[in-house]
Amino acid sequence: MKRTQLKRTQLKRSALYLALLMGAAVAVAPYLMTLNSALKEPSRVLTTPAWEPAFPATLGNFAKVWSEYDMAGFLLHSLVYAGAVTIGQVVFSTMAAYAFGRMSFPGRDALFWGYLATMMVPQIVTLVPLFLIMRELGLIDTYLGLILPTAFGTPYGIFLVRQYFRTIPRDLESAARIDGGGTWTVLTRVVLPLSRPILATLATITFITTWNTLLWPLIITNGDAVRVVTLGISALKGQYSSQYHLILAAAALALLPLVVIFLLFQRHIVRSIALTGLK
Amino acid sequence: MAALLTVAACGGGSDDSGSSGGVVTLRYAMWDEVQKPPIEQSIREFEKAHPNIKVQIELNSWNDYWSKLQTQLVGRSAPDVFWDHVSYFPKFGKEGVLTDLAPLIAQDKVDTSGYDPKLAEGWKVDGKVYGLPKDWDTIGLFYSAKALKDAGLTPADLDGLTWNPTDGGTFVKTLRKLTVDENGKRADEPGFDPGKVKQYGLAMQAPTGQQDWWNFALQNGCELQDKPWGRWTIDQPACVQAIQFVQDLRLKYHVAVPATVTNPPNGPSLDQVVGRGEAATAMDGSWMLRAFDTALPDGGFGVADLPAGPVGRGSVYNGLTEAIYSGTKHPKEAWELLKWLTSEKHQKAVAQAGAVWPGISSLNDVFAEAWKAKGVDVTGFKKAAEGTTMGYPLTEAADTYNVKALDIFNQVWLGQMTAQDAAKKINDEANAAIK
Numbered sequence: 001m002k003r004t005q006l007k008r009t010q011l012k013r014s015a016l017y018l019a020l021l022m023g024a025a026v027a028v029a030p031y032l033m034t035l036n037s038a039l040k041e042p043s044r045v046l047t048t049p050a051w052e053p054a055f056p057a058t059l060g061n062f063a064k065v066w067s068e069y070d071m072a073g074f075l076l077h078s079l080v081y082a083g084a085v086t087i088g089q090v091v092f093s094t095m096a097a098y099a100f101g102r103m104s105f106p107g108r109d110a111l112f113w114g115y116l117a118t119m120m121v122p123q124i125v126t127l128v129p130l131f132l133i134m135r136e137l138g139l140i141d142t143y144l145g146l147i148l149p150t151a152f153g154t155p156y157g158i159f160l161v162r163q164y165f166r167t168i169p170r171d172l173e174s175a176a177r178i179d180g181g182g183t184w185t186v187l188t189r190v191v192l193p194l195s196r197p198i199l200a201t202l203a204t205i206t207f208i209t210t211w212n213t214l215l216w217p218l219i220i221t222n223g224d225a226v227r228v229v230t231l232g233i234s235a236l237k238g239q240y241s242s243q244y245h246l247i248l249a250a251a252a253l254a255l256l257p258l259v260v261i262f263l264l265f266q267r268h269i270v271r272s273i274a275l276t277g278l279k
Numbered sequence: 280m281a282a283l284l285t286v287a288a289c290g291g292g293s294d295d296s297g298s299s300g301g302v303v304t305l306r307y308a309m310w311d312e313v314q315k316p317p318i319e320q321s322i323r324e325f326e327k328a329h330p331n332i333k334v335q336i337e338l339n340s341w342n343d344y345w346s347k348l349q350t351q352l353v354g355r356s357a358p359d360v361f362w363d364h365v366s367y368f369p370k371f372g373k374e375g376v377l378t379d380l381a382p383l384i385a386q387d388k389v390d391t392s393g394y395d396p397k398l399a400e401g402w403k404v405d406g407k408v409y410g411l412p413k414d415w416d417t418i419g420l421f422y423s424a425k426a427l428k429d430a431g432l433t434p435a436d437l438d439g440l441t442w443n444p445t446d447g448g449t450f451v452k453t454l455r456k457l458t459v460d461e462n463g464k465r466a467d468e469p470g471f472d473p474g475k476v477k478q479y480g481l482a483m484q485a486p487t488g489q490q491d492w493w494n495f496a497l498q499n500g501c502e503l504q505d506k507p508w509g510r511w512t513i514d515q516p517a518c519v520q521a522i523q524f525v526q527d528l529r530l531k532y533h534v535a536v537p538a539t540v541t542n543p544p545n546g547p548s549l550d551q552v553v554g555r556g557e558a559a560t561a562m563d564g565s566w567m568l569r570a571f572d573t574a575l576p577d578g579g580f581g582v583a584d585l586p587a588g589p590v591g592r593g594s595v596y597n598g599l600t601e602a603i604y605s606g607t608k609h610p611k612e613a614w615e616l617l618k619w620l621t622s623e624k625h626q627k628a629v630a631q632a633g634a635v636w637p638g639i640s641s642l643n644d645v646f647a648e649a650w651k652a653k654g655v656d657v658t659g660f661k662k663a664a665e666g667t668t669m670g671y672p673l674t675e676a677a678d679t680y681n682v683k684a685l686d687i688f689n690q691v692w693l694g695q696m697t698a699q700d701a702a703k704k705i706n707d708e709a710n711a712a713i714k
Contacts, residue, residue, distance in 0.1 A: 046554040046574050131354050140356060214343075219350050222306060222337045222358075235338050236312055243312070243573060244551075 031255065038062065038252045042245040061249035069246075070224060071253055074232035079257065081146050081217070081228055082210040088151030089206045090199055096153050097161035098187050102173070112162075119155045123215065131219055145220045146228075150210065157202050164198040164272070165191060197272030200265045207261055211254075229254045303612045304333045306358035310344040313569050317632035318625075325619045332612050352376050355606050359613040360620070363410050363602040365401060365671040366487075366681065369508075371602075372409050373675065378603035379407040383614050393623070393639045398598040401507070401670055410600025411621040412638030414629075416565045417594040417663040418494050419582040421549070423575065426478065426559035430456045430465070437560070437583035442495070444520045447532055450586040454480030454534035457559035466534060473533040480534040482558035483525065486543040486685050489671070490562055493595050495521035497669045498588025507673040510713065511680070514699075514706040521588075522691060522698040530694050538692030543685060550574040565636055565660040568650065578654045584662065596668035598638060636660065679712035680705065 037045050038061055039054035065071050099105075100112045130149060131140075139145035168191060176190045192199070214230040221227060233250045236243060307322075309315065315338055322334050337358055339347055345367065351357040352374075363371065371377050384391060391399060391411070398412040422437060432453070442450040457480035458466035465471065466480070485491040496503065501517035504510065512518070528535035536558050540546055549561040554574030562585065563571075571580050585594055601620045603613045619625055626637040633649040643661055650657040674680065683705045690696040 042573060043576055046551045047556070128350060128353055131350055135354050135356055218339065218343050218347050223335055231339070231343075234340050234343055236340075243570075245573075 034248050034255070035252050038245070038248040040245065042243075045245045045248070061245045062253065065246050065249045065253065069232060069236070069250070070227075071229075071232065071250060073224065074227055074229040075253065075257070077226055078211055078229040078254075080143060082207050084143070084147045085150050085210045086203050086207045088147070089153055089157050090203050092151070092153040093157040093161050093202060094187075094192070094195075094199070096158045097165055098191065100158065101162040101165040102191075103183070116155045116159060127215070127219060134220060140220060141222045141226060143226055146217060146226065149216065157206065160202055161195070161198055164195060168194055197268045200268030201272045204261060204265045204269060208258055211258060302331055302333055303609045304335055305360060305609060305612055305616055306335050306337055307616065308337045308339075308344065308348065308358035308361040310339060310341045310362060311566075311634075312338065312340075314629060314632075314634040317629045317634055321619075321625045321628045325616065325625075329612075329615060332615065334616060357604045357606065359604055359607040359609060360616050361602055361604065362413065363600050365597060365673065366677040368402065368409065368600075369673060369675050369677060372404055372407075376605050377409040378605045378607070378610065378613075379409065380411065380603070380614075380617075381406060381408045384408060387614075387618070389618065393641060395598075395638075395640045395664075397596065397668065397670065398638060401673055402600055410602040411617065413599045413601050413621065413626075414635035414638055415596065415598035415664060416636060417596050417660045417668070418490055418562060418564055418585060419594075419657075419659050419663065420560050420585055421553065421563055421567070421571055421580060421582055422560040423553050423556070423558075424579050424581060426457060426556070429459075430559070432456060434581050434583060440586040441588070442498075442524065442586045443589055444499070444524055447524075447527070448586070451528070451532050451534060454528070454532070454560075456480070458534045466532075476533065478556055479536045479558045480560060481528060482536040482541060482549045482552045482561040483528070484541045484543055484546055484549055484563075487681055488684060488688070489595050489597070490564055492521045492525045492688075493669065494562070494585055494593065495524050495588060497593035497595070497667065498586070498590060499524075500588075500590040503669070503672050504674065507670075508675070511672075511674070511676070511706045511709045514702045519698050519702050522688075522702060526691055526694070526698055529692060538689065542689045542692060553580070565657065568655070568657065569633065572653065572655070581655060582657055582659050584659045591667060592663075593667035593669065594663035595671065596664050597671045600638075636664075674709070675714065676709045676712035680709040683708050 033050050036054050037050060039057040039059070040048065040061075041056075041058055042061065100108065134140055134145045134148075137145075139148070172190055172194075173186050176186045181189065212230060213228075214234060217228045217231055218234075221231070229250075233247060233254060236247045236250060309318070315336065319336060322336070326333060344362075348357060348361065352371075357376065363377070368377075383389075394412045395415065398415055402408060402410045402412075420437060422434065424434075427434065427436075436453065440448070440450040440453055442448040452467070455466035457478070458471075458476060459478045460466075460472045461475045461477050462470075462472070466473070483491040485493075487493075488496075493503065496513075496518050499517045499521045501513075501515060501521055503513055503518070505512050513522075525535075529537055536552060540557070541549075541552065548567075548570065549558070549563050550567060550570040551574055552558045553561050553571070560583075568582075585592065601617050603610070603617055607613045621638065623639055623642065626639050627642050627645055629635065630637040630642050630646040631649055633646065633653070636643060636646050647658055647661065672680075687696065687701045687705055691698055691701045
């Protein structure tokens with residue numbers, strides 16, 4: 001009796017892990033394929049099946065992309081752009097989230113839901129007005145023009161952090177207030193230390209999203225001095241001849257920083273999903 | 280769109296700087312990565328000759344290019360000089376965003392006789408000139424040398440083929456020889472399995488028709504429009520037959536790569552299809568030469584003429600121009616740059632790099648020589664340009680036509696709509712969009 005039950009659990013377990021493994025394989029496959037193809041000779045990229053191992057492997061595509069295109073510059077510009085937006089978002093989203101989640105002022109909820117409603121408007125609708133505003137401010141083709149629209153927090157980020165703050169028991173805050181702490185102290189000494197996981201999640205998501213943005217940089221920047229990596233890769237896909245060996249090498253290069261960021265923060269991300277306020 | 284002030288050009292000497300005495304930076308926009316290096320090199324020389332002008336190249340891919348340019352035009356901050364295409368030009372001309380070059384040409388006595396009149400004419404409207412020819416392209420039959428050899432054919436066997444709407448003619452006969460199933464049986468052999476084809480004879484892909492049925496239409500005596508700037512007439516029998524023929528190549532004769540693979544915008548480009556050995560030949564434009572050169576091993580491809588149809592031979596013939604933004608703050612310097620870009624010196628340098636056929640006809644041999652040195656005979660494109668040709672349709676309804684054509688023809692190639700219904704539908708909708 002017992003033994004069959006044990007068997008059944010084992011069988012269930014195995015099936016579950018098999019399903020998870022398959023899911024993981026589907027998720028990781030495109031990245032491995034990119035890397036594999038980027039290591040092939042240009043003439044073999046298209047003539048061999050994507051899964052055929054790159055043998056003989058070559059770093060020629062990477063060398064070519066690195067020397068012929070300003071890849072180092074593109075990556076640096078993307079790093080400045082995504083870094084600045086991430087810092088801005090974490091700082092301002094936290095403040096706004098605390099105000100919306102924990103402080104009371106007239107019209108708080110109306111303001112919050114109104115702000116959240118702007119998520120419903122497709123970016124393409126506000127694109128031209130935003131472009132015109134930036135032109136009036138003389139910020140076309142500058143880092144400021146790139147960064148400003150998203151640096152002061154986004155509805156998504158504020159909503160994410162606010163929901164998390166609301167799970168932190170009020171008693172903790174009340175205790176701090178009784179000890180004479182002001183709002184600022186409560187936020188920095190009590191709430192934020194408990195919110196590390198969600199802040200890490202927000203930082204990661206913001207960095208990755210900003211890193212991968214194409215439309216706004218395309219419209220607001222013109223020259224090579226502030227050209228980000230997505231635009232650099234997009235330009236490689238000429239209308240007439242897509243040089244896939246170079247595109248894949250460039251894409252593999254653009255992927256690396258994201259992998260690093262994810263590895264740094266992955267522990268926190270898992271925790272932010274798994275745990276709430278108190279242990 | 281706000282009415283834009285057309286900036287009057289100021290007078291002629293090239294040395295005295297008309298701006299604030301400092302250095303002027305011009306923005307020059309383009310979309311082809313392949314052409315950038317030779318152009319950049321030539322522009323450095325231009326800067327040496329004009330110390331008061333700096334040129335900043337802004338390169339984005341085809342799709343990005345047009346969305347960006349149109350946003351910039353709304354924001355009145357477009358590049359000073361940019362590449363223009365026939366499908367966008369009518370709209371731009373109407374909106375007044377292009378500088379009329381006619382007075383400048385007259386004032387500097389620029390000799391425009393070197394450009395092929397067939398290229399230059401389309402850019403003139405009511406005596407105004409909206410651009411000078413930068414390059415040209417025609418459609419040819421790219422072939423894989425290996426696939427021909429395996430079928431026991433020589434490149435010469437691809438010359439002089441003919442097609443007709445009833446049995447497909449020698450064109451389909453030859454494509455049958457080049458179509459192989461998984462058991463190695465060819466389409467003209469008994470036991471061939473059309474459900475398990477490994478290599479097709481032909482690959483086609485065209486979002487508008489430029490690389491496929493427009494050519495068959497011309498070879499079948501069909502006119503896409505009643506006149507330039509006129510109404511669409513693709514529901515005429517001669518046009519419907521051409522559309523039907525493209526569908527037949529896929530669904531009746533089984534000699535062309537199925538639409539599930541090639542339908543734009545998501546299908547792989549044809550250099551890849553041929554490179555992977557999934558097709559022996561492909562109908563494509565001369566701008567794809569460098570792509571085929573990359574996708575296939577050295578000496579692995581060539582270009583043959585398109586087949587002839589019931590009324591003879593013919594190809595779509597199109598070209599780009601260099602244009603000046605009417606809102607430029609530096610009209611004089613922009614004109615100097617445009618003169619350089621459309622000069623013999625500059626176009627020769629670009630042709631030598633094998634990038635594109637040059638706008639100035641006398642330089643065609645320079646481009647052909649560059650490819651001959653690589654072992655590829657590209658003179659077929661030139662023959663096509665000198666023969667019966669059809670320009671890109673000039674119409675104010677290009678946007679509507681392009682969107683509808685992409686969607687509806689994809690359905691025809693999949694066998695989900697008849698050629699007659701598709702032609703009528705697109706014709707009605709495109710004509711409705713003409714004001």
